[in-house]
Amino acid sequence: MAVVPISLDALSTHTPEQARQWCAQLEAGDILYFPSTPVPLPHDEIDFLLGQQQTDSSLHKNIAYKPNLDKLSGVDTSTADAQAVKRLQEVMRQYSQRVTGFLTQFLSPYQSRWQLDYASFRPQEEEGRDLPLRRRNDLLHTDAFPTRPTYGARILRFFNNIHPSRTRDWVVSDPFAAIVRQFVPQQIAPRKDGPLGRSAKVLGRAIGLGAAIPSLKRSPYDDFMMRFHNFLKENSRFQAECPKYSFHFPPGSSWMVYTDTVPHAVLAGQYALEQTFLVKPEALVRPEISPLRLLEEIAESRLV
Structure with missing residues (x-):
């Protein structure tokens, strides 16, 4: 795993x-880092975002924009007036469109074979947040969505640090492939002819999570990834003893990473933007190293 700096000239x-x-x-677990963002925001938009502050960080970790619905969620309506909400929606819409336009060219092998997921604005200071354990950003974890299963699509995220003076x-x-076998021993994999439900249960038991009870929406793959997300956050030994690599992303920079592959935590920083893409398995240039393929190899069974 490495951080790969990319200049605007490149x-x-x-x-x-x-x-x-x-x-x-990216698919192998590297972070692509832009010292100067390739998706600049107009000064008036940055000034507007820097003026926003959620009053109660226990309510929402961030403000989400849903591009496919053109809607916001997570806005503190007790303090925001209608004009401010409308302006915020416009800014988030423009940000989402700019990032999508850039990545359509930059990651051209994907040929836009992705599902455009949420964009988010994170106005809270990350250091010292008082949140329930599973919602904490400062604990290492891989990403999974409790209510939005990916069915094997990978979670690609593009970040902007818009704070005027502080690093994020x-x-x-180490990436998913390097750590998952520590918790899912191959000898505990299900029978080849076992149903998908048994695959999910055995994978869950293998890391000490108990029998899995997938929601109706989740595939066995999504069920495992959600439980693995929780397991890493709850595993104090992993948090204390795993290899750790620190990075300080400066103001005005951007970076992108597959967050379902790279265990990550945010220790400090305020005012960041992010856009998520769900990249379909058939679009990947190295599908054999994806979390889905890795887990199916361990389970000896299809998980989607």
Whole structure:
């Protein structure tokens, strides 16, 4: 795992082969880092966002924008007037469209074969947040969505630090492929002819989670990834002893990473933007190293 710096000059001269290499590096667990963001925001939009502050961080971790519905959620309506909410929606819409336009070109091998997921604005200071354990950002975890199963699509996230003076401080650990077998021994995999439900249950038991009871929406893959997310946050030994690599993303920078692959935590920072994409399995340039393929190899069974 590495952080790969990319200059704006490199963007203007990149070839299809280079774009494919960038996709492969992301899929393997590297973080692509832009010291100067390729998706700049107008000053008036940044000034507006910096003026926003949720009054109670226990209510929502962030403000979400749902591009497919053109709607906001997580807004503190007790303090925001209608004009401010409308302005926030416009800013988030523009941000989502800019990031999507950039990545359509930058990650051209994917040919936009992704599902556009939520964009978010994170106005809270991350250091010292008082949140329930499973919602804490400062504990290492891989991403999974409790109510939005991906069915094997990978979770790609693009971040912007828009704070005028402070870094956004991350710590990451070794990628999914390097850690998952520590908790899912191959000898506990289900029979090859077992049903998908049994695959999920055995994978859950293998990391000490008890029998899995998937929701009606989740595939066995999604059920395992959700439980693995919770397991890492709740595993104090993993949090204390796993390899850790610290990164401090400066103001005005951007970075992107598959957060279902790279265990990550945010230790400090305020005012960040983010756009999520769910990249379909058939779009990947290295599908054999995806979490889905890895888990299916361990389970010896299809999980989606």
